[in-house]
Amino acid sequence: MSKTTVLTLVSDLTLGAASDTTITGRYYDRVVEDLARFPWLTTMSLIPVTANVSQYTLETAQAKIIAMFYDGRQLSRLTRTQVEGLNRYWRNEYGTPHSYIVDDEANKTFALYPIPTLASKAQSFPHSQPFGQDFPAYTLLVIHTGTRTDLPTWLELPVALEVAAREMERESNHRDLEWAARARQLAQLLFQLVGKP
């Protein structure tokens, strides 16, 4: 589903009142970012590891870590308190990582524990199977939510309603709080429906 399709629908739903695509486009981007907080739209990424480096940062489009694997081993997620309980000197411990600690959720940084001593092998994929037989040794595989420009088609309607609601409650010459409240209610109902486990 393209952003353009949704913005056209927003304009149609508001009978042209919300036709400024610069503004509605910005709201669309915010809604996509909000969706990344929920574990619905997920993807996988490989993160190469540098020897003796513990801290890594997710890329801008990667939002929330769901699971992480180092060289095929599923890593446990620990809080700082838990890891400090295990080892006060955890930041100086070297070995094969078995856990990760989310250092700073806002800045998307995390630390591996213990610190890996081996660097990832070359990220080359001769069989086009990075998650299969070409998986580079000593690499992190991260499953995460993320922001994306191509939201699935079935999300078109709730996203358009939410964008229209945000636009219509903004201070402007076409502001309509009652309309916005109904649009938001419809959007929330649909998000609730598709978000059930």
Added chain:
Amino acid sequence: MPFVGRTADSLMLEVRERVRDTNGSMHTATFVRSILTSAQQVLNAGLEYVIANGSASLYANRVFYDISTLFSSVIRVIGLRGSATIRDVIKLNSLDDFLIYGPYWSRHIGQHALAWTAVGRDVLAVYPAFENDGSLGLYYVKLTNTFSAGSTVSEFSTEQCGPLVTLTEAILLLRQRDLESCNRALGRLQEDLQLELTAPKLGLASPPSNEASA
């Protein structure tokens, strides 16, 4: 019982009567069909009425798959079946449940799939990885088709079209700024969906009557 859906024209007529726009002066046929299309798709994502199945190709030494690369019209995977064993593969609730096979479970290799889970809507994990390329039967909630013409038949059966009509009605009422009626339609929709959400789900053994094949 054979599957009986409703045509876009019949759905549109009912919706237009409800919003008092029988001559289409407020909402064009193209617009109403586009809303019916989106409404059927989002409702199916939640209510899981339209199920399809097909054979998915799996690769050697691979546990994780991007579901959209297996089938383009998948909304949610609901079941896997071994191609050779013809047995349902056990569904686990989360990746952590695979730890019963040990922390290195994602490296294990085997002849047949034993367990699977979906991470969100897009990532599928199948345990263990196959030794050689193979395939599995995949059951999934599908993205319903577009109402491209008045004669296009819904993928929801006639008795499942209630929430589809009510959701489209609520959106058209919102569009024509009849907010009081929109509110009432929203209330009815909420009731419909709550009923649906608490209704027991049919298992793979007894799929809905309108099961489609991929």
